[in-house]
Every structure is written in structure tokens, then in C-alpha cells.
Amino acid sequence: MHPLAADSTHPTALPGPFAHSVVPIVLGYVIAHYATMFLLEGQHTLILLSDPLSRGWNVFRTAHREVNTGITAHVTVIATVQMAAVVGGHLLGVMSAYDRCQAVSPAWSAERPAATAAGDGLLHRWRSSAPVR
Numbered sequence: 749m750h751p752l753a754a755d756s757t758h759p760t761a762l763p764g765p766f767a768h769s770v771v772p773i774v775l776g777y778v779i780a781h782y783a784t785m786f787l788l789e790g791q792h793t794l795i796l797l798s799d800p801l802s803r804g805w806n807v808f809r810t811a812h813r814e815v816n817t818g819i820t821a822h823v824t825v826i827a828t829v830q831m832a833a834v835v836g837g838h839l840l841g842v843m844s845a846y847d848r849c850q851a852v853s854p855a856w857s858a859e860r861p862a863a864t865a866a867g868d869g870l871l872h873r874w875r876s877s878a879p880v881r
Contacts, residue, residue: 765852769845776837780830784819791815 791813798811806812819826 765848766845769841769848772840772844773837776833776835776840779833779837783829783833784826787819788815788817 792815794808795810795813795815798808799805
């Protein structure tokens with residue numbers, strides 16, 4: 749029996765405790781794919797909120813504004829934000845899964861390879877903000 753599945757009798761019982769680690773990955777992909785759309789369509793929504801029934805109102809004094817598309821000229825910034833969102837989401841997902849793995853199975857700590865133990869030390873130093881020597 750796998751050390752992580754020591755307390756479970758069915759193979760489908762194990763993914764449940766790790767489901768939360770997918771959330772940061774999903775958020776990273778949502779930010780990467782939709783951040784630019786939110787910036788542009790959000791402006792359009794604020795403009796339309798001033799006159800929701802097309803009666804010539806200007807409730808929030810935004811009806812006569814135009815959508816600023818200047819963000820689309822900064823392709824490098826957009827690409828950097830997208831990449832950082834995806835990579836950051838994956839890093840947070842792996843870290844949360846790693847924490848849950850240690851909590852779910854203390855026996856796993858004794859059987860892990862040396863490379864994982866070294867990674868655990870680096871992760872602990874990073875979280876405690878201790879300088880790496």
C-alpha cells in the first residue's frame with residue numbers, strides 16, 4: 749500500500765485532500781487569459797452603467813468617455829503578467845499540495861528521497877524569510 753493511502757481504503761479517497769491545490773493554478777490561468785479583457789470590457793461596462801436604458805442619461809458621468817485601449821500597445825507587459833500568473837499559480841499549487849502531503853502522511857517524510865528533503869529545507873527557509881547561505 750502506498751504510504752499516502754495508509755488511511756484510505758479506496759483509491760479515489762486520496763485526491764480529495766489535494767483538490768485545493770488546483771485553485772491557484774486555475775486562478776493563474778484565469779488571470780493570464782482574461783486580465784486584458786477585464787481591463788477593456790470593464791471600462792466599457794462602466795461607460796454603459798451611466799446610461800443602462802439608452803435614454804441619454806449620464807448617472808455616473810462616464811457616458812461620454814471612451815475605452816482606453818492603450819494597454820494593448822504594451823505587449824511585453826501583458827506577456828510578462830500572463831507568464832507570471834501561470835508560473836506563480838503552479839508554484840503556489842505545488843507548495844499547497846506539498847504541505848497537504850506532509851500533513852496527510854507523516855510516514856511519507858521518512859521515505860522521501862534526499863532531493864525532496866533538500867527542497868523541504870529550501871522551502872522552509874523561503875517561508876521563514878531566513879537568508880539562504
